[in-house]
Amino acid sequence: MKRIVLAFTLVTLLVTSCTTDADDNTIEGIWTLTEWNISEGFDIDGDGVTNRNILNEIECVNNExxxxxxxxxxxxxxxxxxxxxIALLNGTSNDYVFDVACDEIGVISFASTFTINGNQVLINDGVATLNGDTLSCIFVDAIKIYNEAYTEVVATKDLILVYTHR
Structure with missing residues (x-):
C-alpha cells in the first residue's frame, strides 16, 4: 500500500510540478524517462562510481x-x-545503506490536460518550459534519507526526472 501511495504521490507531483526544456514549442509526441536524478548522487550498486542518475545504479526496468x-x-x-x-550510517556524513525494491506489482497510469503559452507548458497547477528535446520535472525534498535505525528523516534530496523526446 505504501508503494501505491508513493507512486500516486510522485505521479501527482509530476503532473503539478513539471518543468520542461525545448527551444521550439513542439511538445506533442512521446517523451521517455531517461534520467532519475538525485542532486549529489549515490553509489547504490557499490561499484565505486557515484551517479546522479539513479537509473545507472539500479537494475529496475524502466519503460516510463x-x-x-x-x-x-x-x-x-x-x-x-x-x-x-536510504539510511545514513551513524557517525558518518556520507556513508549510506540502500534498500532497493523494483516495482513488480503493476503500473500506475494517469491522464491530464496541458496548455502551451509561448515556451511554457501548463499541466494542472504546474508550469513547464520547453528547451530542445528534454523535459525536466523537479520534486523538491522527494527523496528521504533516514537515520540508521530508520526512525527519523535526517535529510532530504530533490528528485529530478528528465524525459527525452523521441
Whole structure:
C-alpha cells in the first residue's frame, strides 16, 4: 500500500510540478524517462562510481513514457516506481545503506490536460518550459534519507526526472 501511495504521490507531483526544456514549442509526441536524478548522487550498486542518475545504479526496468497529444491531453503508462530506502550510517556524513525494491506489482497510469503559452507548458497547477528535446520535472525534498535505525528523516534530496523526446 505504501508503494501505491508513493507512486500516486510522485505521479501527482509530476503532473503539478513539471518543468520542461525545448527551444521550439513542439511538445506533442512521446517523451521517455531517461534520467532519475538525485542532486549529489549515490553509489547504490557499490561499484565505486557515484551517479546522479539513479537509473545507472539500479537494475529496475524502466519503460516510463509521457505522451502529449495535439488535443491538449498528456498521458503516462508504465510509471517507473522503484522503492528506494536510504539510511545514513551513524557517525558518518556520507556513508549510506540502500534498500532497493523494483516495482513488480503493476503500473500506475494517469491522464491530464496541458496548455502551451509561448515556451511554457501548463499541466494542472504546474508550469513547464520547453528547451530542445528534454523535459525536466523537479520534486523538491522527494527523496528521504533516514537515520540508521530508520526512525527519523535526517535529510532530504530533490528528485529530478528528465524525459527525452523521441
Amino acid at each position: 513514457t509521457l505522451v502529449f497529444e495535439s488535443n491538449g491531453t498528456v498521458t503516462s503508462k508504465n510509471t517507473f516506481n522503484p522503492n528506494i530506502t
